[in-house]
Amino acid sequence: MRKIEEQNSNEVVVDVQNLNVSFGEAHIIHDVSFQVKKGEIIGLFGISGAGKTTIIRVLTCQIKSKNWTGKVLVTDLTPEKKKNHQKILSRIGYVPQLELLNLYFELSPLINIETFASNYGMKKEEAQKVAEELFTILDIAEDTWTNALKKLSGGEKKRVSMAIGLIHSPDVLFLDEPTTGVDANKRYDILNYLKKLNRRLGTTMFVITHDLEAALVCDKTAILREGKLLAFDTPQNLIQTLPSKGLLARLTIEDLTEEMIEIIQEYEHCEKISRVGVSEVEIFLNNFEKNLNYFIDYLLEKNIKIVSMSRDVANFRRFFQILIQEQEEMERKEEKEKENIGRERREGRAIEDEREIEENNAANE
Amino acid sequence: MKLSALIRKELGRIRADKRSLILLFSIPIILIVIFGLTTGGSTTKFxxxxxxxxxxxxxxxxxxxxxxxxxxxxxxxxxxxxxxxxxxxxxxxxxxxxxxxxxxxxxxxxxxxxxxxxxxxxxxxxxxxxxxxxxxxxxxxxxxxxxxxxxxxxxxxxxxxxxxxxxxxxxxxxxLIPYLEFDVPFWEKQTINYAFPLTIPLIIIGTTMNLSCLSIVSDEPLPRMVITPTPKSSIILSKLIANLLIMVIQAGEIFIGTALFGLYVLGSLFELLLVLLGVGVAGVAIGLFVSSLTTTEQQANQLYIILFVVIMLFSGIYINPDDLPTAMQLIVYMFPLSHAIPLIYNITFKGLPLDYVRYFGLLILSAVYIFLAYIIFLIKKVEV
The missing domain is CATH 3.40.1710 (abc type-2 transporter like fold)
Structure with a gap:
């Protein structure tokens, strides 16, 4: 198994440039570009239908090359050529969203591991040795290794599934929604295990998820919406792009109403406001340190009663929400503009038609 | 290595499902026992x-x-x-x-x-x-x-x-009836033995088709298996071999079961067993074909029933293929029992040696079904 010293090298493991994916008339992915370096954990975030799975399918040789264009390299090999598929598949690991797609529940964890390991040409003894190592890292109790998987808990199954993905020491491990369907406590456990595996084994991980908490363990995050890549950087860098580098004021306001939010929005240095609870709002100010006091004065002036206030730095979840909101607003504006242009054109054409009729009538007379 | 592990996995899956395993081996015996007991005497009537x-x-x-x-x-x-x-x-x-x-x-x-x-x-x-x-x-x-x-x-x-x-x-x-030259002697269990050439292959083909018709469609981690360097041919081959191994046990069990109920064979017992194994191979092949063609277990079960009825109808027992137009004859000969039943008749009643041309025809027919299953599995959309 590869060890930690390989981590954080500059070697690019996944290189995607101007990826476009279409199925017939449907254009699913639009000009997506990003790079994944060895040892990194990359999170690909987006709401359902964003195109996350489609990208993974291209990278894991599941989509025919006639359906996509662009430069894609996975471990220096392009999935475009069919002859590369076996090589790529032998260098990558995959953990599907649902364990039942990765595990034979009627068989034991060890038999499952041996079966999948044999697909990579590993011998039984070798597979058992690596499995023991992985099971130890993933805290899978030894007395369960030979039990039927159906007797294991959901969390244990998830960890066995991760072990299967890593059994052949892949260059990149793709994880599809690793925390979906898992309760809150176990979600953090799984994220911690991912980080642990990444640190111990130096495996590059490519996580697709809509669980924004997963960003906690990601070195870089990519945000995808309707097939377009909106952002790709470290979570910290992305947050820094927010007003005042992500500094925000969290206020609890008595009897908070939509009118009050509109009044707050009217404050000249207020960049963004998000309602985050029944009576809570988060406010991004322009030049935060300087304007905070003036902002409080403004609220008092407007008879808005502040129950409590704290200052904080935005997290990735907030960044994601703001980015998606901005995008939606932008799209709404563009649509409106298009509608206006269309209406103007139609009206212009109607006036011209009327004028033409009048001229024709005049000529006839 | 790859293949043996995949076969082990397939056998492990069958072995782990205790209920199915019991049904797999008990149903043929139950059928033979019921059949044997209800038709057990020398004749059905007095x-x-x-x-x-x-x-x-x-x-x-x-x-x-x-x-x-x-x-x-x-x-x-x-x-x-x-x-x-x-x-x-x-x-x-x-x-x-x-x-x-x-x-x-x-x-x-x-x-x-x-x-x-x-x-x-x-x-x-x-x-x-x-x-x-x-x-x-x-x-x-x-x-x-x-x-x-x-x-x-x-x-x-x-x-x-x-x-x-x-x-x-x-x-x-x-x-004043034609003298029955190749009949089952009256001291043998006549009714049961007259029925065996149809019932034994029917039981074998039914149970073996049932054995393999869900092997692809119920394999939920199969799409995941496809995202490994293992070629699809190895996957289907492992399923074929695992099912054939089980089939050999089933066919042997059915053979012994019928022998216990007084199987009358004028020809070679070994050759009869060979034909029964050939029928088993055909059953597994058609089951795999059904499994690769369908996308859900329900579809597979439905197609299994339909094909089983067609196989029975085109066994040559109910309709003489020679009486049919040439195009229909071709269809009849696409189903295994139209080859297997004459082979069994010739061995059991007439004591003739195995007609190897016809026997290999039966095996080639099975190979065609396996090939079709493989082609369909290759082009089948399997993704995680």
């Missing part, structure tokens, strides 16, 4: 018979003797008791009028189902036996019961054999 003798009519001319005693001896065989026949009455007719009366009376008994058959011994019956010339017996049977006709045809061999044995008769005694 027939009441009456005998009219014209042998009592005084004769002159061709025959020097007129001992007139063998007709009574023949009736005595019935009176002493037989496995298949009960005795209703003996009607010796010294003249034509007596014969007409006896004939009318027995027709009425036949009509009212007091008797199932009456036999007529001809004039010169005893004389012909004495002179060791070919003899004959006619019988009248209720033609409204088609099953009874064939059962009586079979059962008639019993009194004739006993009679011939008792009088140490060596020449032929013709019953």
């Amino acid at each position: 027939f009441n018979a009456a005998i009219i003798s014209r042998d009592e009519i005084p004769t002159y001319g061709d025959y020097t003797s007129n001992s007139s005693e063998y007709d009574e001896e023949f009736a005595g065989v019935f009176i002493k008791g037989l496995g298949s026949f009960g005795f209703q009455g003996y009607y010796p007719c010294p003249n034509e009028a007596a014969f007409l009366y006896a004939y009318e009376k027995n027709m009425e008994l036949l009509r009212t189902e007091v008797i199932d058959v009456f036999l007529v011994l001809p004039e010169y019956f005893s004389e012909k036996i004495e002179n060791e010339t070919t003899n004959w017996i006619a019988y009248f049977v209720d033609g409204s019961d088609s099953q009874a006709i064939s059962a009586i045809e079979v059962s008639m061999q019993e009194p004739i054999s006993v009679f011939k044995q008792e009088i140490e008769m060596t020449e032929n005694l013709t019953v």
Whole structure:
């Protein structure tokens, strides 16, 4: 198994440039570009239908090359050529969203591991040795290794599934929604295990998820919406792009109403406001340190009663929400503009038609 | 290495599902036991018979003797008791009028189902036996019961054999039906053995199709398996081999089960087993074909039932393929039982050696189904 010293090298493991994916008339992915370096954990975030799975399918040789264009390299090999598929598949690991797609529940964890390991040409003894190592890292109790998987808990199954993905020491491990369907406590456990595996084994991980908490363990995050890549950087860098580098004021306001939010929005240095609870709002100010006091004065002036206030730095979840909101607003504006242009054109054409009729009538007379 | 691990996995899956495993091996035995017990005797029916003798009519001319005693001896065989026949009455007719009366009376008994058959011994019956010339017996049977006709045809061999044995008769005694040259002897379990050439392959093909028809469609981690360097050919080959191994056990079990119920085979037992294994291979192949063609377990089960019925109908038992137009014959010969049943008949009843051309035809047919399953699996959209 590869060890930690390989981590954080500059070697690019996944290189995607101007990826476009279409199925017939449907254009699913639009000009997506990003790079994944060895040892990194990359999170690909987006709401359902964003195109996350489609990208993974291209990278894991599941989509025919006639359906996509662009430069894609996975471990220096392009999935475009069919002859590369076996090589790529032998260098990558995959953990599907649902364990039942990765595990034979009627068989034991060890038999499952041996079966999948044999697909990579590993011998039984070798597979058992690596499995023991992985099971130890993933805290899978030894007395369960030979039990039927159906007797294991959901969390244990998830960890066995991760072990299967890593059994052949892949260059990149793709994880599809690793925390979906898992309760809150176990979600953090799984994220911690991912980080642990990444640190111990130096495996590059490519996580697709809509669980924004997963960003906690990601070195870089990519945000995808309707097939377009909106952002790709470290979570910290992305947050820094927010007003005042992500500094925000969290206020609890008595009897908070939509009118009050509109009044707050009217404050000249207020960049963004998000309602985050029944009576809570988060406010991004322009030049935060300087304007905070003036902002409080403004609220008092407007008879808005502040129950409590704290200052904080935005997290990735907030960044994601703001980015998606901005995008939606932008799209709404563009649509409106298009509608206006269309209406103007139609009206212009109607006036011209009327004028033409009048001229024709005049000529006839 | 890859293949052996995949086969181990397939066998492990079958072994782990205890309920299916029990059904897999118990259903064929249950079917044979039910079939064997319900048809277990020498014949399915016990027939009441009456005998009219014209042998009592005084004769002159061709025959020097007129001992007139063998007709009574023949009736005595019935009176002493037989496995298949009960005795209703003996009607010796010294003249034509007596014969007409006896004939009318027995027709009425036949009509009212007091008797199932009456036999007529001809004039010169005893004389012909004495002179060791070919003899004959006619019988009248209720033609409204088609099953009874064939059962009586079979059962008639019993009194004739006993009679011939008792009088140490060596020449032929013709019953006015074709002499059953390659029949199951009356001392064997006749009904069950006449049915075996259809029932054994049907049980084998049914159970083996059932064994493999879910092997692809119920394999939920299969799409994940496809995102490994393992080629699809290895995946389907591992399923084929694992199912064939189970099939060999099933076919062996069915073979032994039928033997315990009195399987009659004139030819080679080994060759019969070979044919049964060939049927098993065809069953597994068609099951795999069904599994690769369908996308859900429900679809697979439905297609399995449909194909099983078609296989049964086109087995050659219900419709003679030679009577069909050429295009239809081709369709019939695409199904395995149309090849397997004649092979089994020839081995069991006629004692013929295995027709290897036809046997390899059966195996090639299985190979075609496997190839089709593979091609469909190759182009089937399988993604995580």
